[in-house]
Amino acid sequence: MGNGRVSQVLARQYDRISERLERGIGGPQLRTTLVGDLTGRVVEIGAGTGRNLPYYSKADHVVAVEPSSGMRSQLMGKIDSAAPAVEVIDATGERLPFEDEEFDAAVSFLLLCVVDDLDGVLTEIHRVLKPGGRLSFFEHVRDVGRRGRTQDLTSPLLRRVQFGCRPNRRSIERMQALGFEVQVSDPPVPIKPRPPFSGPYFTGTAIRR
Numbered sequence: 405m406g407n408g409r410v411s412q413v414l415a416r417q418y419d420r421i422s423e424r425l426e427r428g429i430g431g432p433q434l435r436t437t438l439v440g441d442l443t444g445r446v447v448e449i450g451a452g453t454g455r456n457l458p459y460y461s462k463a464d465h466v467v468a469v470e471p472s473s474g475m476r477s478q479l480m481g482k483i484d485s486a487a488p489a490v491e492v493i494d495a496t497g498e499r500l501p502f503e504d505e506e507f508d509a510a511v512s513f514l515l516l517c518v519v520d521d522l523d524g525v526l527t528e529i530h531r532v533l534k535p536g537g538r539l540s541f542f543e544h545v546r547d548v549g550r551r552g553r554t555q556d557l558t559s560p561l562l563r564r565v566q567f568g569c570r571p572n573r574r575s576i577e578r579m580q581a582l583g584f585e586v587q588v589s590d591p592p593v594p595i596k597p598r599p600p601f602s603g604p605y606f607t608g609t610a611i612r613r
């Protein structure tokens with residue numbers, strides 16, 4: 405999601421669209437599971453309109469990184485009602501403007517499918533986490549078998565019509581390859597109705613070793 409006119413309009417509609425889509429996955433429960441236990445300094449990459457902010461009940465300080473100006477302006481409107489102190493930063497996950505080992509935890513929620521450079525973002529998250537710090541995530545990844553091969557074929561097209569989302573990202577494999585110890589929900593998060601192109605969807609934690 406960039407900073408063009410379509411992105412500005414989408415940002416204004418994002419909460420309404422997400423609420424409808426998240427009915428099938430129990431959005432509030434999912435977001436509570438994802439961020440509710442995080443403590444200390446937390447960085448959320450691709451924070452969007454700030455839909456996770458109400459669920460940070462134990463964090464001291466949340467830094468919300470979001471490159472889209474439309475999303476950031478929606479996010480700013482939620483800061484006062486958020487539980488911890490929140491700072492909003494205009495940056496991308498590929499170039500995080502932070503020192504090494506600055507954060508106790510990081511969060512990604514439907515981010516890794518849209519970033520331009522998956523390894524670059526995961527490397528940056530690894531760098532800014534303290535040793536033992538965790539990335540708490542909700543992401544969809546490439547499926548196995550025929551569905552996975554179909555995702556490979558359709559990803560270039562879907563990326564154009566689904567705001568940059570690539571269904572064939574091997575995000576969990578890349579986390580492991582880049583030095584995270586990963587635990588994922590088993591079975592995957594059930595989504596109803598099942599999205600025709602994307603998934604499986606997982607919540608999980610990736611610990612910086």
Ligand SMILES: C[S@@+](CC[C@H](N)C(=O)[O-])C[C@H]1O[C@@H](n2cnc3c(N)ncnc32)[C@H](O)[C@@H]1O
Pocket residue numbers: 405406422449450451452453454455456469470471472475495496497498512513514515518519520
């Ligand atoms: C599908 S939305 C998810 C928003 C939010 N995480 C949520 O929980 O609803 C993906 C977000 O990632 C942002 N984004 C896209 N590319 C990014 C990048 N390279 N680095 C950081 N954020 C990015 C988009 O602007 C958008 O706000």
